[in-house]
Structures are given as C-alpha cells and as structure tokens.
Amino acid sequence: MHRILLKVAYDGTNYCGWQVQPNGTSIQQVLQAAVEDLVGEKVNLTGASRTDSGVHALCQIAVFDTNKEIEPWKYAYALNQRLPKDIVVRESKEVAADFHPRYRNVVKTYEYKVLNDRMPRPCDRLYTHFVPVKLDLEAMKAAAAYLAGEHDFRSFCSQKSDAVSTVRTIYSIALTEGDNIITLRISGNGFLYNMVRIIAGTLLKVGCGQKTPEYVREALEFPQEKAAGPTAPARGLTLIDISYPDDEGQPVNNNS
C-alpha cells in the first residue's frame, strides 16, 4: 500500500468547490475519477482544504492510498493526461502511511485579489473581484495589521461554521498593489468557514471609508458571529499554498 500526495491547481470557475456535492461537479470528484481510471481500483481522495464554489487553487493538497506500483512522481503526468485543462496536478510523491492532510501542523496561504479600476477588465473577471470605488490602501493596511497573531475570529466566521474553537493564528497578512490590482495575502494555521472572504469584505468596507480601521480591532475584541463582513465574492480567492512544517518535503522511499 502506498499513500500518494498530490499538489493540485485548479480554476474553480466551473466547479461547485472542492468537495463532492449533490448538485454540480466538484474538483474532488473529477480528480478522484482520474485517479481511479489510472490505478484501476476504487480510491478515497482526501483534500486538505474544502475550497468553496468558485474559489481557485494554486496548491491544494490531496492524498489517496493505492496498491498500484507506479513511480510516485509519474502520477502528476499520467493524471494530467486524464484531467480537463482547468485542473492540473503540479506534483506527486509518496508520503508516510499515517500522513493526513488535515490533522497536521499546517500553514495555509490564501490570496484575495481586487481589481480597483474605473471599469472591469475582461481577462481579470474570473480571478478578481471588481471594485470601481477608489480604495484607501493605507486604511486597509492599518485595519489588516490588527488581524495578525492569535485571536478569536468568531466575528470573521460564517454562521455555517461547525468549528469547535474559533481561535486561529494569522502568521502574516499583507496588502500590495500593482496594475490596479490590490492583493491581500494571508497565512495562518487554518481558517474558519468563509474567514478569508469575510476578512476581505471587511477590509473593503474600510477601503471604501464605510468603516474605520478600528472597526476590525473591535470585531476581534468583541467576538460575535457575522459581526464583520460582508463575505467578498469567491472568484477573487485563491488557495496559494499548504505546507506542513513538521513533515513535508520528506517523501517516503518508494521501496518502504
């Protein structure tokens, strides 16, 4: 038995999200079908992040177990021949049999992109959220600074969340601007349901002048469900990276 780890990139535009849903096609479903076609057996594909409908990924992590004997690095190439062009396996390797992509010390990085221009740009429409009002980037940066560190993020969490604890740690949060695109980049040890999109929506309210940066500090000090927000649209969000400081980068020897 081999446990194979896949690093998967996708354009989420035409999918109902990562996870299998009753309505719509999910990325997990398409990828699992490609793996089963390749290995010739039923597999159970587990992803590290359940990205929402319309959210993109540059590096989602997924694992499956198989008895098939294929050199681990070859899975990426063999699967890409079986996948539509909006899903790409960028890397494959074998990991320890007890490696689980969700129950590990993890660093997740997301980017949220806003096109802040007078008019939309067609080639950016699927990957940015368009905001025609000129945003105050300095105010947004001041607001974002409050979010760094360990906090109770209940105010930045959708009511749908079933998390036991709403405490999370944000390791870094940064806003940059170039070519009229504002990019929010955020790394943490995990994010609550819709948390990054609610953070983005909150910072946009600050950027528009509807709220002061201190609004964010207050939402952290007095945690209350859905106090912050709104939830910014899915298309602007991309899962950039998932890394496991303790055990990633140590692929198992293929003969183990």
Next chain:
Amino acid sequence: MHRILLKVAYDGTNYCGWQVQPNGTSIQQVLQAAVEDLVGEKVNLTGASRTDSGVHALCQIAVFDTNKEIEPWKYAYALNQRLPKDIVVRESKEVAADFHPRYRNVVKTYEYKVLNDRMPRPCDRLYTHFVPVKLDLEAMKAAAAYLAGEHDFRSFCSQKSDAVSTVRTIYSIALTEGDNIITLRISGNGFLYNMVRIIAGTLLKVGCGQKTPEYVREALEFPQEKAAGPTAPARGLTLIDISYPDDEGQPVNNNS
C-alpha cells in the same frame, strides 16, 4: 452627426477575432449589435487593429458615426449593460469627424506572455503560452535588442500579409520576468500580419537554445518571408494600448 470613439477591452478566448468572419462570432459583430441596439440605427464600426482569433485586448480603439444625441462618456456605461462580460467598453468620447483609427500616426503596444514553469497553471491557461523548458532570458533579451528601430520585417511576417511595405519601426521592446511569467512588451508604429506572434516564437527558439541571438540579426539583414518564427499561439497575446500622438486626448466639444 457625431463620431464616437470607444476604448474596448476583451477576452478573445471565445471569439474568432476582431473582424467579422463567415464562421464564428467576432468582437466587432457583438459590439456593433450593442451599439445599434443603443442608438436605434445602423452603424459602421471601424477598429484600429484586426486582432486574430483568440487574441485579447486591454485597449482596442473603435469608432462609429451616429445622429443620436447621447453624452459621449455615457456610451461606455450604456454599452456595457448590453455586452457579455468578456467585452467591456472602458471609455467613450467624441472625436473629430475626420478621425480614422487606422490612417493616423499611431503607437501600438502589445504584450506576449509565456508561463515558463514545470507544470501548467489553470488560472493562467487562457492568457499565457505554456513553455515547460527553462528559458534563457538573457539570450532572449540579446535577441530582442536587434529588433528595436526601423527595419524591414519581412522575415517576421506571415505569408498571408497583404502589406505593401514590410518596413516598420519598433520604438521599444522589453522582456521582464516575474512569478514564472515572461512578458514581452513591444511598441511600434504598426505591426505586420502575425508579426508580434512570430517575434515571440522566434525569441522562444532563442530562449530554448535552438537558435542564437544572432539568428534575429540575420533574419533582419536578409528579409525573406517566414524566415523567422514559428508563430506563437494566440492566447499569449494582448493588445495593450493604441495611442495617437497627434490628435488623441483632444475630444471634440459635444456641441460642435
């Protein structure tokens, strides 16, 4: 009678190019239908550049004449309500009745983008040409430097070209790299049929080590149809800007 100038951006993925064609839907056709629906009369829409099937634009220029009395800046907003999301009028204004977008002193700027990474990236697939072989950017820059200035570009022109003269002037040509995307940015007083894509294809041959930078110098010294190339794929190309140094930026008074 008013002559209205439109600055148009589009995602060329789903179109057969700018110009009306017997097969497929063209951008000109969709935009002209939107204008006619708005002004309630037949119009003749003339574009500055006949971009090919699959080529994108951030700023194509198009003009039409109308008797309708609408404040010129409002056309952009009224047309965008009638256009699909992959075509956007970014600006509209009135110009002199003798302004013609093609027969003027013009500076056109194009960008060609190459994703130079080990694996494709789904969200870049429609707007970059994917090249997995590591490219030698310095060699490409050395080759590009030969192209600046006035030359006979016959070697960089498709056989389909019906241009009387194949002499053109390239005002600037630059290659930059960031996030594994190499961008070729090129400005000139006009480009022959497929010229930018043939330049991109030629520079890629140099980048792969199949040709030396001097191959470009020789192709300019001994002009011969299709000597250079190949023609790089359309999806990597975007028409970035068209400007008229002599008379742009001087909109006609609406009461003229």
